Amino acid sequence: MNEPVISVKNLVKRFGNFTANDHLNFHVDKGEIFGFLGANGAGKTTAMRILSGLSKSTEGEVVVAGYNVNTHPEKVKQNIGYMSQKFSLFEDLTIWENMRFFAAIYGLSTAVFKERAQMLLNKLGIFHEKDRLVGELSLGWKQKLAFSVAILHRPSIVFLDEPTSGVDPITRRQFWEMIYQASAEGITVFVTTHYMDEAEYCNRVTIMVDGRIEALDTPAALKKQFAARNMNEVFLTLARPNNQ
Amino acid sequence: MITIQNTSKKYGTVKAVDDVSIQVHEGELFGLLGPDGAGKTTLLRMVNSLILPDAGNIQLWGLDPVADYRQVRQIIGYMPGKFSLYTDLTIEENLNFFATVFGTTIAENYHLIKDIYQQIEPFKHRPAGKLSGGMKQKLALSCALIHKPKLLVLDEPTTGVDAVSRQEFWEMLQALKTKGITIIVSTPYMDEARLCDRVALMQDGQIHACDTPANVVAGFGKTILGVKMTNVYKGLTDLRVWKHTDNVYPCGEYLHFIATDSHVDVASVTQYLVSLGHQNIDIVNVNPDIEDCFIELTRTH
Numbered sequence: 001m002n003e004p005v006i007s008v009k010n011l012v013k014r015f016g017n018f019t020a021n022d023h024l025n026f027h028v029d030k031g032e033i034f035g036f037l038g039a040n041g042a043g044k045t046t047a048m049r050i051l052s053g054l055s056k057s058t059e060g061e062v063v064v065a066g067y068n069v070n071t072h073p074e075k076v077k078q079n080i081g082y083m084s085q086k087f088s089l090f091e092d093l094t095i096w097e098n099m100r101f102f103a104a105i106y107g108l109s110t111a112v113f114k115e116r117a118q119m120l121l122n123k124l125g126i127f128h129e130k131d132r133l134v135g136e137l138s139l140g141w142k143q144k145l146a147f148s149v150a151i152l153h154r155p156s157i158v159f160l161d162e163p164t165s166g167v168d169p170i171t172r173r174q175f176w177e178m179i180y181q182a183s184a185e186g187i188t189v190f191v192t193t194h195y196m197d198e199a200e201y202c203n204r205v206t207i208m209v210d211g212r213i214e215a216l217d218t219p220a221a222l223k224k225q226f227a228a229r230n231m232n233e234v235f236l237t238l239a240r241p242n243n244q
Numbered sequence: 245m246i247t248i249q250n251t252s253k254k255y256g257t258v259k260a261v262d263d264v265s266i267q268v269h270e271g272e273l274f275g276l277l278g279p280d281g282a283g284k285t286t287l288l289r290m291v292n293s294l295i296l297p298d299a300g301n302i303q304l305w306g307l308d309p310v311a312d313y314r315q316v317r318q319i320i321g322y323m324p325g326k327f328s329l330y331t332d333l334t335i336e337e338n339l340n341f342f343a344t345v346f347g348t349t350i351a352e353n354y355h356l357i358k359d360i361y362q363q364i365e366p367f368k369h370r371p372a373g374k375l376s377g378g379m380k381q382k383l384a385l386s387c388a389l390i391h392k393p394k395l396l397v398l399d400e401p402t403t404g405v406d407a408v409s410r411q412e413f414w415e416m417l418q419a420l421k422t423k424g425i426t427i428i429v430s431t432p433y434m435d436e437a438r439l440c441d442r443v444a445l446m447q448d449g450q451i452h453a454c455d456t457p458a459n460v461v462a463g464f465g466k467t468i469l470g471v472k473m474t475n476v477y478k479g480l481t482d483l484r485v486w487k488h489t490d491n492v493y494p495c496g497e498y499l500h501f502i503a504t505d506s507h508v509d510v511a512s513v514t515q516y517l518v519s520l521g522h523q524n525i526d527i528v529n530v531n532p533d534i535e536d537c538f539i540e541l542t543r544t545h
Contacts, residue, residue, distance in 0.1 A: 039406040040377055139280040165404055166432045168279030168447065169535045170542060173493045180477035180494070194406055197435070200496035219497060230496070232407060232435070239408045
């Protein structure tokens, strides 16, 4: 899997005098589960918005799914899926209506939509509930559904912004199984999380501190490098300002 | 001391809190652990007199949050999950407001909030709405403490907060504990259990366990093997259908595998995985943690 689907070279983003992203360099391979960690305010969301074509970089070259994000943001958007930290399905539409809406946005034909929606709902085991309003679902089901919707158009990359915050341990694991499965099917997964144990599910992890990438490697290599027992210790070593 | 006895609360047909009985001891840092929707907020709000229970009895140092709500509110500091201070008042104005409402002054109880408030005091003329998440949290905690409560009730103070700020927040709670304040804190982060004196694990309105973190873990009673291989997803699905598997789920770098009986060991798991063509198999013994306990307790209830 040596084919990069995300390639970031010297990415800089400034807001006035403030540098939110300071010369980021990394690539993500096809099918990789890539963890993107950092303290609040480290610049993760800024970088993720640039990678997904929602914001333009000040400097640097970013290629996602084969397209330059500054010159072809619309092409990028068609080829990625995005699951926002804030639940963004329509609560007053049913499960099925939400899926139909997003399928239409991404230009799927009715036949393709029906087949895929049925398959995804069967996989979740909630096909019989397809006419329930999304607002009635528990947080865990909402998150699993939002993930299914984000990969409905078979994007080459899916961006997940803190997908598991507040979810119970069992559902959190079911969610990660869905991520493993997507990755096994060749979808690249780019994920942010505040759960440090989840960092260990990733193939590689990057840790951002004050706009810069301070570490980037496999969880095992990072633990070795920082002589840490777990990713939480690695994170605290890097991200804690006064290194107590 | 706080006693909650057979307390229940329904919303329509949903049992938000279902016959809960727990005690919180004087001076304790007590953790209420559970996912979103477990009923934590409802339970905390019945304790602090903001929601009326359908059934049961709650006592705080002999006071009943229903009958004696005025006195109960005097002895409680409450930090809700949602930031609820006045965003158009400054840091100092918010703190002054809460001090005045409770008939005290900032000066009188400054010693209690000093360590926390000093970190935001340089910005005391800034409106609360323009503060970062960490600063808002410190202000909210200062406001909840300014009347010197006997009991501090914190509803998910660390949700959505990064690992560094979470660690700092827990250090603040440890420091408050030494000042003799009893603290009840709810959290969806199971790893925070080890920072509490005792914890209650809550799911679907019920308490599944209530003990010290060490005792909860000691009660797990099954052996966990950590299993790793090249193709984790295939490994997971293969182990799930194996006749000797009681449970298997991802947990960090390794899958956590629990066998149906004690005869299943490293060798037999390895043999099974090798027979299915798995590579780079690594199996280690794993000590259970609170999440493993939570998963097991949720499954068996």
